[in-house]
Amino acid sequence: MMLSRVVDSLYWMSRYLERTEHTARMLDVHLNLMLDIEPGILRQQRMNRLLEGMLITDDVPEDITEVDLLEWLTFDAQNPLSIISKITGARENARQVREQISSEMWTQINKLYLYIKNCDINEWRESPHDLYLEIKEGAHLFQGITDATMNHNQGWHFIQMGRYIERALSLLRLLTVHFNQTSLGDDAQRNIPTNIYFELVATLKSVSAFEAYCKVYNPNLQPVRIVEFLLFNEHFPRSLRFCVDQTLISLHSVADTTMRSKNSRLYRNAGRLQSKLSYDEIMDVDELHDYMGTIKDQIFHIHGTLYDTFITYSIESAL
Amino acid sequence: MPVRPLSALFDYYDIHEYSFDETFAIDGSPRPPYQTLVDRLTSLTREELEYRQRAANATFVNQGITFTVYGEQQGTERPFPFDLLPRILTGKEWDDMDRGLTQRIIALNRFLYDIYHDGHIFKDKVIPYELVASSRHYRREMRGVDVPHNVYVSICGTDLVRLPDGEFAVLEDNLRVPSGVSYMLANRQVTKNVFPRLFNNYGVRPIDNYAQVLLNTLQSLAHHTDDPNIVLLTPGVFNSAYYEHAFLARQMGIQLVEGRDLLVHDNIVYMRTTAGLKRVDVIYRRIDDDYLDALTFRPDSTLGVNGLFNAYRAGNVVLANAVGTGVADDKAVYAYIPQIIKYYMDEDPILTNIETYILEEDKQRQHVIENIDKLVVKAVGEAGGYGMIIGPHSTKAEQTEFIKHINANPRNYIAQPTLALSTAPSFVEGQIEARHIDLRPFVLYGREANIVPGGLTRVALRRGSLVVNSSQGGGSKDTWVLHK
Numbered sequence: 001m002m003l004s005r006v007v008d009s010l011y012w013m014s015r016y017l018e019r020t021e022h023t024a025r026m027l028d029v030h031l032n033l034m035l036d037i038e039p040g041i042l043r044q045q046r047m048n049r050l051l052e053g054m055l056i057t058d059d060v061p062e063d064i065t066e067v068d069l070l071e072w073l074t075f076d077a078q079n080p081l082s083i084i085s086k087i088t089g090a091r092e093n094a095r096q097v098r099e100q101i102s103s104e105m106w107t108q109i110n111k112l113y114l115y116i117k118n119c120d121i122n123e124w125r126e127s128p129h130d131l132y133l134e135i136k137e138g139a140h141l142f143q144g145i146t147d148a149t150m151n152h153n154q155g156w157h158f159i160q161m162g163r164y165i166e167r168a169l170s171l172l173r174l175l176t177v178h179f180n181q182t183s184l185g186d187d188a189q190r191n192i193p194t195n196i197y198f199e200l201v202a203t204l205k206s207v208s209a210f211e212a213y214c215k216v217y218n219p220n221l222q223p224v225r226i227v228e229f230l231l232f233n234e235h236f237p238r239s240l241r242f243c244v245d246q247t248l249i250s251l252h253s254v255a256d257t258t259m260r261s262k263n264s265r266l267y268r269n270a271g272r273l274q275s276k277l278s279y280d281e282i283m284d285v286d287e288l289h290d291y292m293g294t295i296k297d298q299i300f301h302i303h304g305t306l307y308d309t310f311i312t313y314s315i316e317s318a319l
Numbered sequence: 320m321p322v323r324p325l326s327a328l329f330d331y332y333d334i335h336e337y338s339f340d341e342t343f344a345i346d347g348s349p350r351p352p353y354q355t356l357v358d359r360l361t362s363l364t365r366e367e368l369e370y371r372q373r374a375a376n377a378t379f380v381n382q383g384i385t386f387t388v389y390g391e392q393q394g395t396e397r398p399f400p401f402d403l404l405p406r407i408l409t410g411k412e413w414d415d416m417d418r419g420l421t422q423r424i425i426a427l428n429r430f431l432y433d434i435y436h437d438g439h440i441f442k443d444k445v446i447p448y449e450l451v452a453s454s455r456h457y458r459r460e461m462r463g464v465d466v467p468h469n470v471y472v473s474i475c476g477t478d479l480v481r482l483p484d485g486e487f488a489v490l491e492d493n494l495r496v497p498s499g500v501s502y503m504l505a506n507r508q509v510t511k512n513v514f515p516r517l518f519n520n521y522g523v524r525p526i527d528n529y530a531q532v533l534l535n536t537l538q539s540l541a542h543h544t545d546d547p548n549i550v551l552l553t554p555g556v557f558n559s560a561y562y563e564h565a566f567l568a569r570q571m572g573i574q575l576v577e578g579r580d581l582l583v584h585d586n587i588v589y590m591r592t593t594a595g596l597k598r599v600d601v602i603y604r605r606i607d608d609d610y611l612d613a614l615t616f617r618p619d620s621t622l623g624v625n626g627l628f629n630a631y632r633a634g635n636v637v638l639a640n641a642v643g644t645g646v647a648d649d650k651a652v653y654a655y656i657p658q659i660i661k662y663y664m665d666e667d668p669i670l671t672n673i674e675t676y677i678l679e680e681d682k683q684r685q686h687v688i689e690n691i692d693k694l695v696v697k698a699v700g701e702a703g704g705y706g707m708i709i710g711p712h713s714t715k716a717e718q719t720e721f722i723k724h725i726n727a728n729p730r731n732y733i734a735q736p737t738l739a740l741s742t743a744p745s746f747v748e749g750q751i752e753a754r755h756i757d758l759r760p761f762v763l764y765g766r767e768a769n770i771v772p773g774g775l776t777r778v779a780l781r782r783g784s785l786v787v788n789s790s791q792g793g794g795s796k797d798t799w800v801l802h803k
Contacts, residue, residue, distance in 0.1 A: 311591075
């Protein structure tokens with residue numbers, strides 16, 4: 001038996017941590033990419049893409065320099081989208097349920113928080129990469145520790161759902177910023193300009209997908225294949241399909257332990273999305289943004305019904 | 320008079336005639352139950368003791384056994400200071416104490432039943448009605464409310480001190496939400512690891528079944544079902560005793576809930592789980608009366624559950640402890656406990672009560688004000704060593720200030736003679752020195768009284784200090800009750 005409040009905290013702990021990791025990777029990739037871009041309009045475009053990918057459009061302080069912007073995205077506790085705010089969110093949720101998670105998990109998340117909190121900003125300016133690497137590794141370590149030390153019960157499954165739902169939403173955001181139906185082109189497209197090639201590499205690396213993509217296709221990057229890979233690949237752990245498959249597994253496990261009917265809207269909607277992603281092909285996509293928009297709505301809907309079913313259900317419905 | 324037959328570790332160990340020393344008689348010879356311990360200590364070097372102390376401290380820090388101090392900035396979680404050397408009670412000493420505590424818990428429960436029902440004790444003029452009704456913890460709402468088996472206090476922590484003549488006396492009863500039992504259990508675990516052979520040779524009565532006994536006690540209070548759903552209600556992670564709440568819930572295998580996990584519908588209490596609402600039958604609550612239910616008590620409380628008191632009054636949920644028990648540990652009511660025991664039990668009290676001045680009575684107040692430099696004056700509704708003045712350890716200005724408070728609200732204060740708490744050896748800064756101690760056994764009462772043989776021995780770690788509270792620089796040590 002598990003309290004709704006407890007799984008609520010576990011779910012959000014996990015979502016915040018996934019967000020932290022995603023942001024750290026985006027910033028890291030961005031820094032790498034900037035090394036190869038000459039000053040001027042292209043740099044500005046790249047900055048804007050980064051911000052759009054992080055859903056930041058109008059909150060950015062005006063006339064901010066590149067490095068100050070990175071600092072704002074990393075260390076500013078007043079900025080809810082900064083890495084430090086996200087880690088704090090994860091830690092606060094973990095703290096609420098400290099006796100439910102393993103002590104190793106608590107220690108790791110606390111370490112990560114203290115690491116960024118005590119980070120010397122002047123040192124960071126000298127070599128910003130180290131920090132993002134440290135954060136990514138710390139988040140991976142936390143996931144490993146979670147799998148190795150916590151009972152794989154309901155609580156663990158809510159952690160999984162938090163991670164994969166967040167991951168799916170981040171991926172959709174990224175793809176929306178980087179691709180549209182016209183930019184997809186087709187396989188026949190050859191000789192991609194260098195600056196676009198770098199962007200494509202960056203997109204893949206933003207979800208750790210460059211190596212995995214190259215194993216399935218080849219280093220000759222094609223936008224249409226990248227989108228296909230990130231939406232429909234069955235085995236890559238950050239593809240949309242993979243995220244939805246994992247969410248379903250956890251959802252079914254939770255249904256079994258709480259003796260819920262799998263005939264409810266929550267399960268039907270989730271199952272419908274899963275089959276869509278299992279059977280659709282990239283040719284079936286007429287308008288990429290519309291297609292992804294529908295999927296995003298479906299995921300929001302799963303999140304909402306998840307809460308309605310297990311956490312914020314009305315008293316009348318439960319009596 | 321120093322004790323000097325032993326090792327250099329004892330060079331600074333002082334014993335005095337004005338306070339009882341647990342370990343040494345006044346001539347400096349070890350008391351019989353302590354002989355083996357003293358022999359063992361003299362065979363150890365300072366380095367060996369320090370090594371054991373470090374090992375013990377590391378256990379506490381690693382397990383996160385901490386408490387929170389109010390009114391400080393962040394970083395307020397501190398490990399509870401642990402003193403390596405155990406305190407020993409003989410089987411005889413314990414058995415007498417056990418009988419005394421049992422007599423007391425039964426009498427206190429009968430008293431609570433009586434004052435919230437017919438009030439025979441007022442009609443028989445044993446204690447004035449005004450004194451009881453004016454207590455800050457008296458709950459008018461409890462008048463005429465029946466509780467299962469008429470048990471009001473199921474969990475009690477009674478503070479005992481040993482007087483210079485070697486007798487134990489009750490300093491106060493904690494009848495609301497007493498804490499500290501997790502330290503009692505943790506101290507035992509650590510001491511077993513640090514002195515395994517010594518522990519084994521001594522023949523110490525076990526206490527590890529406390530959580531089981533507590534669970535049985537709570538189960539015995541559920542009257543409407545055979546398989547009650549029992550929960551522990553905590554104010555949350557910011558509470559000073561949160562560690563203990565989580566620890567006990569885990570030991571008993573029950574849910575640790577906060578107010579927001581519970582709701583009341585049609586006078587039934589439910590908790591919100593992922594599998595739907597589940598009825599709650601017994602609540603071991605670690606929240607004060609004031610915060611339990613914003614509809615009945617403090618309207619600004621967000622820690623409790625709206626409607627809880629009505630569900631309780633309807634008999635649909637059991638609270639342990641009951642609402643309104645604090646009136647019986649009011650320090651002014653305390654003065655009447657010997658008469659209360661006599662009245663309900665028709666027996667003489669087994670445990671001594673400390674002489675207590677009621678300051679509402681003019682003559683007593685006059686005496687106290689004239690002799691405030693020799694007495695201890697305490698606020699009646701406070702705990703944790705707050706709101707008190709120890710005459711001999713205070714300045715003239717503090718005394719004048721306190722007299723003002725007394726005159727402004729005499730009902731709020733009582734006075735007692737300054738007690739010389741007994742002393743026992745503590746390992747402090749590389750030396751074994753005498754420190755003042757008290758004892759808090761934990762009494763459980765459902766259909767019968769159950770007291771695990773032991774308790775929390777608190778130590779005033781500052782030299783000469785008489786205040787053992789953890790919020791005021793106190794520590795604790797393991798308490799061994801011997802089979803014989």
